Amino acid sequence: MPTLDTSTEPSGARRVGDLTPDLLLTGEHHLCPGCGEPLALRCLLDTITDLEVTTQTIGVVGIGCYTAFTTSIDVDLVQALHGRAPSVATGIKRMRPDAVVFTLQGDGDMVNEGLQEVLHTAARGEAVTCVLLNNGVFGETGGHMTATTVLGQRTKNTIDGREAEYHGYPILIGDLISRLEGASYVARGSVHNAGAVARTKKMVRRALESQRRGDGFSFVEVLTMCPTGWFIPTGESPEYLHETLGAVHVMGELKVDGRVKTTDELHTENVARQREVEARLAAGGLDG
């Protein structure tokens, strides 16, 4: 089969998708091959651009691999200590109520190092949006187990898979937050395929819109790949994510307008949406 030239801009064609998100000064980064975090970051930054709130947005970044993006994200940012981002975001929102405030945290940062911060912020109903990048490992410090690592998942210190008897059970942070009265919108997305990325972007948009309406706390958890921490080939990591983490941390909108959905409801929705996405991809695109 012949291969086509992909080094130059084609003629007689319109551009439908850009290389790098507008709010990223450079697409270059030092994250590992196959990492899911840049995909989640694209969802967040593109949504801020789409909502035209770039100049009023203030982000609070936790500690993790994604912290490397603080030098290239073109939005006002504050760097918080481990897990303390929701509290810093609370302070910013109370001083600057017109600002759109988000936090960007990993599962080690949010669920291990600073679980109480996010829970109290949610319970107080602070109008901020917390974005969690959940891959079930402490990626930055070597790939060991976090509180969200699911049973059977490989990490550096659970090489044969997490065992309940020895390591305990995972914390399903999205489900936990959805039960708090102060949380208005809670969703769990994933980046294991193009359809999931598109759906996650919609979740981020709804969360930021909920914040702008002043509904209360909003939360988007995004399941991301970490092939380096999981010791698997990069090409197999999306399937591993979907079948291992995705089976426990079920994707979907967990709480909308104060109503908490059951896991069965989420499963039914997911099957229907996957069929819809496959049909749209076959028809030619996800942006229509």
Added chain:
Amino acid sequence: MTTITSRGTVRIDTEACKGCELCITACPPRVLTMGSDLNRAGFHSPLLEPGCTGCAACLFVCPDFCFEVYRYDQPVVTEVAS
């Protein structure tokens, strides 16, 4: 000879690619394959075969922001040996 119609195409920043191959499995018409050439950082990068639909699935899943997606005003027909 047979013909293959391309409704879209992509521009690939091969120097930014880290060879993770996520785009290969994400491509619905399966027109992306891994090439054998190495970039400056020592990674393989994908090649495009005729048949792209311009759906942007590769762009959605690329962690290194390597893809720019285009849709042709008029579909392009490529002749290939059958």
